[in-house]
Amino acid sequence: MIKLLNKYKFQIIYYVILSLLLFVFVPNQEDYYLDNDISNFKNKYYWKTSFIVIGIIAFLFFLKLVIKKVSLEEKLNKVFVSIIIGFLFAAFFQPIIISSFLYINRCKKVNTITEKYKIIDIEGNNLIALNKKNKETIWENDFNKFHLKINSNTIKINDTLKLNFEKGILGIKYIKK
Numbered sequence: 001m002i003k004l005l006n007k008y009k010f011q012i013i014y015y016v017i018l019s020l021l022l023f024v025f026v027p028n029q030e031d032y033y034l035d036n037d038i039s040n041f042k043n044k045y046y047w048k049t050s051f052i053v054i055g056i057i058a059f060l061f062f063l064k065l066v067i068k069k070v071s072l073e074e075k076l077n078k079v080f081v082s083i084i085i086g087f088l089f090a091a092f093f094q095p096i097i098i099s100s101f102l103y104i105n106r107c108k109k110v111n112t113i114t115e116k117y118k119i120i121d122i123e124g125n126n127l128i129a130l131n132k133k134n135k136e137t138i139w140e141n142d143f144n145k146f147h148l149k150i151n152s153n154t155i156k157i158n159d160t161l162k163l164n165f166e167k168g169i170l171g172i173k174y175i176k177k
Contacts, residue, residue: 021096029099032106032174034142038098041172046098047090054086105168113165113173119157129161138163145175 005012030038061082065075090097117129117138126140146163155161165173 021099025103026095026099029102031145032177033102033172034136034138034145034175036136036138036142037172037174038102041101042094042098046094046101050087050090054083054090057086058083101170102172102174105170105172106166106174108169109166110169110171111167113167114162115165117161117163119155119159119161122155122157127155 058079062075062079065078070078115131115133115136117131119127120130121128127138127143128140129138129143130136131138164176166176167173
């Protein structure tokens with residue numbers, strides 16, 4: 001057993017760290033953000049940033065191969081493989097990378113924002129609210145992130161809720177806990 005652990009210790013450490021990141025770090029970061037904000041960040045910035053970073057790395061790798069005076073065919077093959085590996089890395093580790101950006105966003109508060117949301121639907125204790133200014137919808141699971149004690153008997157459709165957010169260094173708003 002000890003021989004087996006010694007043989008595979010780096011793989012075991014890798015999987016333990018990966019598991020901690022996926023099952024502890026990622027969900028913890030998502031608790032600070034509205035689902036819409038995480039989705040917007042993924043759609044607007046993640047892949048653009050990934051393309052730029054992968055392109056820069058591929059270009060630098062190509063320059064290294066030029067300096068080593070490798071044949072053109074070998075250069076193109078190696079650069080192509082590095083681009084494919086970069087995209088696979090960006091795809092497979094997307095939750096960890098996005099959570100890292102969300103954590104970095106919260107490292108420094110830029111300002112505080114108060115936004116108004118109008119209640120548009122109530123079903124039992126489930127609320128749906130709309131921010132008319134930016135057309136953002138908040139669903140029940142987002143309300144749970146605020147740890148609000150909402151009594152559906154006192155809140156009616158068309159009531160307005162004021163929610164306070166902090167804005168981080170990447171410009172993404174988050175919930176201060």
